[in-house]
Amino acid sequence: MTTDRAAWLKGESVFCDPAPPNLSRAWRLVLLGAPGVGKGTQAELLQEHYGGCHLSTGDIFRAAKSVPECEQTPAMTAALAYMQRGDLVPDTIVLAMVRERSRCLKCRGGFLLDGFPRTVGQAEALERTLKELGVKLDAVVSYELPMEEIVARIAGRRTCAKCRAIYHLTARPPKEAGRCDACAGELVQREDDRPEAVRVRLKAYESSTAPLVEYYRKLKLLVTVVAADGPAKTFQRTVSVLQKHG
Numbered sequence: 001m002t003t004d005r006a007a008w009l010k011g012e013s014v015f016c017d018p019a020p021p022n023l024s025r026a027w028r029l030v031l032l033g034a035p036g037v038g039k040g041t042q043a044e045l046l047q048e049h050y051g052g053c054h055l056s057t058g059d060i061f062r063a064a065k066s067v068p069e070c071e072q073t074p075a076m077t078a079a080l081a082y083m084q085r086g087d088l089v090p091d092t093i094v095l096a097m098v099r100e101r102s103r104c105l106k107c108r109g110g111f112l113l114d115g116f117p118r119t120v121g122q123a124e125a126l127e128r129t130l131k132e133l134g135v136k137l138d139a140v141v142s143y144e145l146p147m148e149e150i151v152a153r154i155a156g157r158r159t160c161a162k163c164r165a166i167y168h169l170t171a172r173p174p175k176e177a178g179r180c181d182a183c184a185g186e187l188v189q190r191e192d193d194r195p196e197a198v199r200v201r202l203k204a205y206e207s208s209t210a211p212l213v214e215y216y217r218k219l220k221l222l223v224t225v226v227a228a229d230g231p232a233k234t235f236q237r238t239v240s241v242l243q244k245h246g
């Protein structure tokens with residue numbers, strides 16, 4: 001199955017792959033971790049393995065950037081300014097966007113939330129929405145990596161402008177420099193991966209998102225995975241820790 005990370009951006013009219021590959025067990029997961037820790041890459045690998053919807057709020061905001069300015073709503077223009085600085089977008093805007101795609105949360109193949117929730121307020125709102133939909137989270141995977149490694153990863157990260165697949169100049173290089181292996185799209189550096197925005201993002205992570213680790217630990221949903229040894233090893237660890245978690 002090909003992973004179109006942009007699929008759910010197309011909104012309510014687009015349906016998931018009607019036959020996700022692994023329906024024996026539909027996982028409903030949240031992926032947590034600092035920027036650059038590899039959540040997006042793990043989400044791609046996990047989706048290939050388990051199926052289901054991959055929902056990335058960061059992807060939505062990046063896609064919204066390509067909408068001409070005159071067609072953007074004031075809320076969207078404001079959201080993009082937060083993102084460009086590396087700040088978190090206010091909860092009200094994020095929650096409205098997630099609500100528009102709440103059908104993905106009912107996907108029979110499960111879902112992977114990547115980059116959402118990012119604050120305790122968002123986590124509480126997610127809990128309420130899932131309760132309304134009659135759906136339960138299975139686990140929250142927290143990826144852990146030392147800060148110096150995070151900074152190196154962000155500096156080398158490149159993303160396909162077309163299908164949003166993720167590469168790294170040294171750790172996960174494309175076959176042809178600057179071109180996506182999957183769709184031949186141009187590989188670009190994200191605007192918010194520039195050093196000044198990265199500093200703001202890491203601060204936002206520490207103050208707003210790191211507390212979610214404790215939040216989900218208390219709910220007995222948290223599993224932790226060391227993300228230091230490359231995508232394949234991290235993926236194996238994730239699958240094995242999820243099997244144990246049940």
Ligand code: AMP
Pocket residue numbers: 035057058059061082083084086087088089090094114115116117118119122192201
């Ligand atoms: P990401 O690709 O997940 O690193 O997200 C890129 C940027 O989008 C973040 O730095 C935020 O500005 C914004 N963003 C994405 N998801 C959220 C969220 N759940 N809450 C607030 N801001 C978000």
